[in-house]
Amino acid sequence: MSRTAQKRRPFGSTRKLPSGRVQARYACPTCKATHPGHITFERAKDADAWLATVRAAIVQERYACPAKQPAATDPDDRAAQPFAEYADAWLAARTLRERTRLLYRSILDRELVPAFGATPLEQITRAQVRQWHTALPADRPTGNAHAYALLRTILGAAVDAEVLDTNPATIKGAGQTKRSRHVEPATVPELDTIAAAMPEPYGLAVLLAGWCALRYGELVELRRRDVSNDGAVVRVRRTMNYRDGRLWIGPPKSVAGTRDVSVPPHLQPALVQHLEKRAQPGKDGLVFPSRRSVPVACPCGYSGCVGGHLMATTFHRWFVTARAAADRTDLRVHDLRHTGLTLAAHAGATLPDLMKRAGHSSVDAAQVYMHAASGRDAEIAARMSQLVGQ
Known part of the structure; x- marks a missing residue:
């Protein structure tokens, strides 16, 4: 067309x-x-x-x-509509995942409506946008980028709908963030030390997150039916998220996030034993439930949910203590995923292999871990020299 x-x-x-x-x-x-x-x-x-x-x-x-x-909503006069009204209508008409809708609503309420809410669309200028952006806190670059990107998108929709002639949000690169923190993945001994320092039975959760590169929400939403009987495969079909005081269960972050992940053989017996002794009963029982002995009613609305999810704040508190045992106070829970993908790259995983294992839909995202494995070139060269004289 x-x-x-x-x-x-x-x-x-x-x-x-x-x-x-x-x-x-x-x-x-x-x-x-x-x-x-x-x-x-x-x-x-x-x-x-x-x-x-x-x-x-x-x-x-x-x-x-x-x-x-009224004239303010007439197609010819929508440029005089306050930004807040236009943004509300824009958000209501979008087909979004609930988590994304909540994020956009939060950004609007916290950042954009206070700055531009009462301003008619046609009166929002480049200078006003730049002044607002300059005043944003410098210590939260990711949040600032998300706020600017949403503002640019909404005003861009007004241009597409012929409400505005041009988009006043024109700050180059303001909607993008660069990784400012270098992540040093855990070594295998460090991973084992951290797991051993975790309360039982959550050491296995650390190992599974590390070796299988699972996001935290994917890990704690695993259910018995998501793990093969022999512990060789975990099937990622859902993720848990806690936002605005409410628990949400939904599909993974992207379509590619729905995946089957092979469990390294050395972890499979421990996973099978864990399912027999530690996981909640029934096919919908959580693999890593909260320590609460009685599952609580879950407000997430998912019919298979039996409650008792392990909250990230609790896991993080244990993890902070455990990582100190390995002298890795820089390591975050999400860095376990980085560790798993780096280990896979060192084991010889190709770029498509990493994308599938991680649930990445972007080549750029997976490429990070290929770079992490590039240091093996010197090791390979040394081994080649060993062939001399054989």
């Missing part, structure tokens, strides 16, 4: 804009005019879904003609 091509359907139509986003339009049954959607979409199916909501509103007699609405 070309940039200007339109896709016809029984109700409404969609077209791809020069920006690459998709605009939905429909014929109003009240004024007979063609109205575009108040926002644009990344995918055609999202535009189709929006048209379906308009059609449902018409059938259920809940529809209000945009031409009959």
Whole structure:
């Protein structure tokens, strides 16, 4: 479909804009005019879904003609709409994972609405955006990048919808972060020392996270049915996240995150024994539950959840003590994942192997661990010299 091509359907139509986003339009049954959607979409199916909501509103007699609405919501005058109102409508129309929606809502409420909420879209200037960005705390570069990226995206949607002529968020590189912390992966002896210093039975959790490169949320959401009977494979199908005082169970971080991970043979007997003696009973029992003897009711809404998840704050407290035993006070819980992928790279894993094992959808993300293994070149050269004289 070309940039200007339109896709016809029984109700409404969609077209791809020069920006690459998709605009939905429909014929109003009240004024007979063609109205575009108040926002644009990344995918055609999202535009189709929006048209379906308009059609449902018409059938259920809940529809209000945009031409009959106050001037501030008229398509020609939306540039005068306050940023907060436009951002709310933009967020409501997006198809997002609940975790992402909560993150965007938090950024809006904490960062963007206080700065731009009452300002009409057309009055937001490059100077205002730059002044706001300059005033952000310097000690949280990742949070600042996320806030700026969301502002740029929302204002970019206004440009795509022809509400604004240009996007005032034009600070080069402000929406990106660079890794400022060098992660030194744990060695095998250090990993064993940390695991031995953890309370029982959570030493195995450290080893499984380290050797299988599992994210913490993936680790604590593992259930009996996610582990093969012989302990050779763990199937990552869900992750646990705790946000805004509520427990969330959902799919992994990306489509690639849904994966089967082979467990190194030296860990398999311990994992089988753990399932027999330590995991919660039943196929939906958690592999690494909280120490609470009685599972609590879980508010996450997942039908298979029996509660008793091990909270990250508790695990982190134990981990801080355990890492000191290995003299690795710099190591974070998430660095266990880095350790596992570096070990896999040293073992000869190719780039596709690492992407599959880690659940990465990006080559760049997996490439980090290939670089970590590049130091083996000197070792290989030394071994080659041993061939002389044989």
